Amino acid sequence: MVSDGTVRHAPTLVEVARLAGVSRATASRAINGGDRVSPAARAAVEAAVRETGYRPNPAARSLVTRRTDSIAVVIPESDSRLFTDPFFATVLHGVTTALASTDLQVVLLIGQRGVDRARRMVGYLRGGHADGAIVVSHHRMDSVVDVLAGSDIPVVLIGRPFDATLPLTWVDVDNAAGARLATEHLLARGARRVGTVAGPPDMSAAEDRLTGWRAALAEAGLPADAVVRADFTADGAAAATERLLAERPGLDGLFVASDQMAAAALDVLAAHGRRVPDDVRLVGFDNMDLAARTRPPLTTAVNPAGEMARRAVQMLLARLAGTGGTESVVLPTELVVRGSA
Amino acid sequence: MVSDGTVRHAPTLVEVARLAGVSRATASRAINGGDRVSPAARAAVEAAVRETGYRPNPAARSLVTRRTDSIAVVIPESDSRLFTDPFFATVLHGVTTALASTDLQVVLLIGQRGVDRARRMVGYLRGGHADGAIVVSHHRMDSVVDVLAGSDIPVVLIGRPFDATLPLTWVDVDNAAGARLATEHLLARGARRVGTVAGPPDMSAAEDRLTGWRAALAEAGLPADAVVRADFTADGAAAATERLLAERPGLDGLFVASDQMAAAALDVLAAHGRRVPDDVRLVGFDNMDLAARTRPPLTTAVNPAGEMARRAVQMLLARLAGTGGTESVVLPTELVVRGSA
DNA sequence: TTGTAGGCGTTATCAA
DNA sequence: TTGATAACGCCTACAA
Numbered sequence: 001m002v003s004d005g006t007v008r009h010a011p012t013l014v015e016v017a018r019l020a021g022v023s024r025a026t027a028s029r030a031i032n033g034g035d036r037v038s039p040a041a042r043a044a045v046e047a048a049v050r051e052t053g054y055r056p057n058p059a060a061r062s063l064v065t066r067r068t069d070s071i072a073v074v075i076p077e078s079d080s081r082l083f084t085d086p087f088f089a090t091v092l093h094g095v096t097t098a099l100a101s102t103d104l105q106v107v108l109l110i111g112q113r114g115v116d117r118a119r120r121m122v123g124y125l126r127g128g129h130a131d132g133a134i135v136v137s138h139h140r141m142d143s144v145v146d147v148l149a150g151s152d153i154p155v156v157l158i159g160r161p162f163d164a165t166l167p168l169t170w171v172d173v174d175n176a177a178g179a180r181l182a183t184e185h186l187l188a189r190g191a192r193r194v195g196t197v198a199g200p201p202d203m204s205a206a207e208d209r210l211t212g213w214r215a216a217l218a219e220a221g222l223p224a225d226a227v228v229r230a231d232f233t234a235d236g237a238a239a240a241t242e243r244l245l246a247e248r249p250g251l252d253g254l255f256v257a258s259d260q261m262a263a264a265a266l267d268v269l270a271a272h273g274r275r276v277p278d279d280v281r282l283v284g285f286d287n288m289d290l291a292a293r294t295r296p297p298l299t300t301a302v303n304p305a306g307e308m309a310r311r312a313v314q315m316l317l318a319r320l321a322g323t324g325g326t327e328s329v330v331l332p333t334e335l336v337v338r339g340s341a
Numbered sequence: 342m343v344s345d346g347t348v349r350h351a352p353t354l355v356e357v358a359r360l361a362g363v364s365r366a367t368a369s370r371a372i373n374g375g376d377r378v379s380p381a382a383r384a385a386v387e388a389a390v391r392e393t394g395y396r397p398n399p400a401a402r403s404l405v406t407r408r409t410d411s412i413a414v415v416i417p418e419s420d421s422r423l424f425t426d427p428f429f430a431t432v433l434h435g436v437t438t439a440l441a442s443t444d445l446q447v448v449l450l451i452g453q454r455g456v457d458r459a460r461r462m463v464g465y466l467r468g469g470h471a472d473g474a475i476v477v478s479h480h481r482m483d484s485v486v487d488v489l490a491g492s493d494i495p496v497v498l499i500g501r502p503f504d505a506t507l508p509l510t511w512v513d514v515d516n517a518a519g520a521r522l523a524t525e526h527l528l529a530r531g532a533r534r535v536g537t538v539a540g541p542p543d544m545s546a547a548e549d550r551l552t553g554w555r556a557a558l559a560e561a562g563l564p565a566d567a568v569v570r571a572d573f574t575a576d577g578a579a580a581a582t583e584r585l586l587a588e589r590p591g592l593d594g595l596f597v598a599s600d601q602m603a604a605a606a607l608d609v610l611a612a613h614g615r616r617v618p619d620d621v622r623l624v625g626f627d628n629m630d631l632a633a634r635t636r637p638p639l640t641t642a643v644n645p646a647g648e649m650a651r652r653a654v655q656m657l658l659a660r661l662a663g664t665g666g667t668e669s670v671v672l673p674t675e676l677v678v679r680g681s682a
Numbered sequence: 683t684t685g686t687a688g689g690c691g692t693t694a695t696c697a698a
Numbered sequence: 699t700t701g702a703t704a705a706c707g708c709c710t711a712c713a714a
Contacts, residue, residue, distance in 0.1 A: 010469065012691055023701045028693060036699055055468035059409070060691035062400035063706045070448070084630050089430050096451040105470065107411070108447040110437040127396035128351065129446065234634060267636070289425050293575055295608070353707055364685045369709060377683060401707035404690045 011052040019048035072130040094309025118143035178301030178333035179212025191253025195226030237261030281341035296339030352393040361385035413471040435650025459484035519642030519674035520553025532594025536567030578602030622682035637680030
C-alpha cells in the first residue's frame with residue numbers, strides 16, 4: 001500500500017503472496033486461473049490483489065512465457081492516403097474492437113515501404129515485441145510481404161498479396177465480384193458504353209476491380225476498352241475522368257474504383273454538363289460515409305473494412321492458439337443502390 | 342533448440358558474447374553504446390551481432406531498465422467519428438512520424454469512455470506497459486483525465502482539458518483565435534448578421550470556437566445570438582443549419598465549427614437557394630482535405646493536427662528525459678481564404 | 683577497459 | 699494442493 005509519501009514502486013507478486021499468506025507459486029497460480037488452487041487460497045490471493053492494486057509486470061511475464069500479449073498492426077503506407085482514406089481508421093477501429101474482449105494490445109507500426117524498412121519491421125516482430133501481426137497491404141509491398149512470408153511470424157494480411165503462391169494467410173473483399181455487380185447494374189440501367197476509372201496497377205484491389213468490370217462487359221458482349229487509371233485520390237480521378245470524356249464522348253456508364261474517386265468524377269461530369277444518372281450512370285466502390293453525401297448519392301459496392309479487420313483478428317488468434325486460421329478468406333460484397341445509377 | 346538444420350530460438354546475448362570472445366557485460370556495453378568499450382571489442386561484438394542477427398529481448402531489457410520503450414496513444418472515442426474524422430488519422434500519423442527517429446513504439450488504446458474503462462486504462466499504463474501516454478481528448482472525458490491527473494504517469498493531452506486546474510500538460514490549437522479570425526473575415530467581407538453552427542458543449546474545441554466567434558461580434562458591436570449546436574457530424578450540421586435558417590432568415594454570414602459541418606451547411610444553403618458567398622458568406626474550421634474540394638471551396642481556419650501530434654511527442658519525450666515538457670502549448674492558427682467567403 | 687555476480691518479477695518444474 | 703527452486707535474457711554495480 002502506498003501511504004502517499006512513501007516509495008511508489010508497484011506491488012509485486014511477493015507482496016501479494018505475503019499478504020495472502022501463501023507462496024509466490026500459489027499466488028501466481030491463483031492469478032492466472034490455474035485449477036490447482038484451493039478456494040481458500042484463491043480467495044486470499046484475490047483479496048490481496050485488490051488491496052494492493054497489484055498488476056503483473058508484463059515484462060517479467062513475457063520473459064518467461066515467451067509471449068508478449070500484443071499484436072502488431074502494420075501499415076506500410078507513407079503517402080497521404082493514410083490521412084485521407086477512412087479505410088485505415090475503420091480497420092484500426094475494427095481491430096481494436098475485436099481485441100477488446102481479449103487482453104491483447106495493439107502495437108502500431110506505420111512505415112515507409114522498401115526493403116530496409118521491411119527488414120527492420122520483421123526484425124522488430126521477430127525480436128519478440130509482438131506475438132503476431134496484421135498487415136494492411138493496400139499497395140504491392142513485395143518487400144514486406146516477401147520478408148514476412150519467409151519468416152515464421154504468424155501474420156494475416158488484409159488485402160490479398162499479388163503473389164498467390166506465397167505461404168500467407170489473408171482476408172479480402174471480393175473485389176472482382178463487386179466490380180462485376182456494379183457494372184452489371186450499369187448495364188441493367190441501360191448503359192451501353194461503359195468506361196471505368198481504375199486504380200493503380202500495383203494494388204491488387206485495383207486490378208481485381210478492373211477484372212470484374214471487364215468480365216461483366218465481356219459477358220454482355222460489349223467492348224471493355226474505355227479504361228483510365230488513377231491513384232485513388234480525388235485529384236487523380238478528376239484528371240483521369242477528363243481524359244476519358246475526351247476520348248469517349250459517347251460514354252453513358254462509368255464504374256469508378258472507389259467512392260472518393262467517384263465523387264471527383266461526379267464533379268467533372270457536372271462541369272461538362274453531363275447529368276447523373278440521366279446522361280451518365282455512375283457506380284462507385286467502398287460505401288464509405290462519403291457515398292451517401294454526394295449529389296446524387298452514389299450507388300456503390302460495399303467494402304466491409306471493419307468486418308475484414310474482425311476476421312483478420314479472428315484468424316490471427318486462431319493461428320496463435322494453433323487452432324486453424326490458415327485458410328484465406330474472401331468476403332462477399334453487395335451493391336447499395338442510390339441515386340447515381 | 343530444434344534440429345532441422347537450424348537453431349530455432351532467437352540468439353541471446355550469451356551467444357553474441359561467446360562469438361565475439363568477450364563477456365556478456367562487454368557485449369551489452371558495446372550494444373548499448375556505452376563508452377567503456379575498446380574499439381576492438383566493439384568491432385567484434387558488432388560483427389557477432391550481424392552474424393547472428395541478434396536483437397535484444399525487449400522483455401528482459403525492460404525488466405531491468407524499468408522502461409518499455411513504448412508510449413501509448415489513447416483515443417477514448419467510441420462513436421463513429423473515429424472513422425469519419427481525418428483528425429485522428431492525422432494525429433496518429435504525426436505521432437508515428439515523430440517517433441520514427443527514436444526506437445519508441447506506439448501502443449494504441451482505443452476505448453469507450455467511462456470511469457471503469459478509465460481505471461482499466463490507467464491500470465494498464467501503471468502496470469508498466471508504456472512509459473508515457475498521449476491522450477487525444479476531444480470530448481470532455483473527465484474520468485480518464487481525472488484518473489490520469491491523479492497518477493504519476495507522464496502524459497500529454499492533445500486538446501486542452503476542461504478543468505484548467507488539473508496538473509496536466511497539453512497542446513492545443515488556438516481555437517478561439519481561429520474562430521475570431523474567421524468571424525472577422527466574415528465581417529470584413531460585409532456580413533452583418535452572422536450566425537454560427539457550434540459544436541457540442543462537452544468539447545473544449547467547440548466551446549473555444551464559440552467564444553472566439555462571440556468575441557469578434559462583440560468587438561464589432563453586433564449581436565451574437567444566432568447560435569445552433571451540432572455534434573461535428575454532417576447530418577447534425579445539416580439539421581442545425583436548417584433550424585438556423587428558419588430562425589434567422591436574414592443571415593448573411595455563417596461560421597461553422599468544422600469543415601465537415603461546413604460542407605453540410607453548404608448543401609443546405611444551396612437547397613434553400615442561398616448562394617455562397619454572394620448571399621451568405623461561409624467560413625469553416627480545420628482546413629482538412631475536404632475544405633478544398635467543396636464548391637465553392639471553403640475559407641477556413643487551420644487546425645494543425647499533425648503539428649500538434651509532433652509537439653505532443655516532443656513534450657512527452659522531454660518529460661521522459663526529465664528535461665522539461667511541462668509547459669502546455671497553444672499553437673497559432675491562420676485563415677486560409679478560398680471561395681466561400 | 684573488462685569480467686564476475688546479482689537481481690529485475692514472473693512462471694514452470696518437481697518434490698513434498 | 700502447495701512451496702522451494704530454477705530458469706527467462708538482460709543490465710549494472712563492483713572488483714579486478
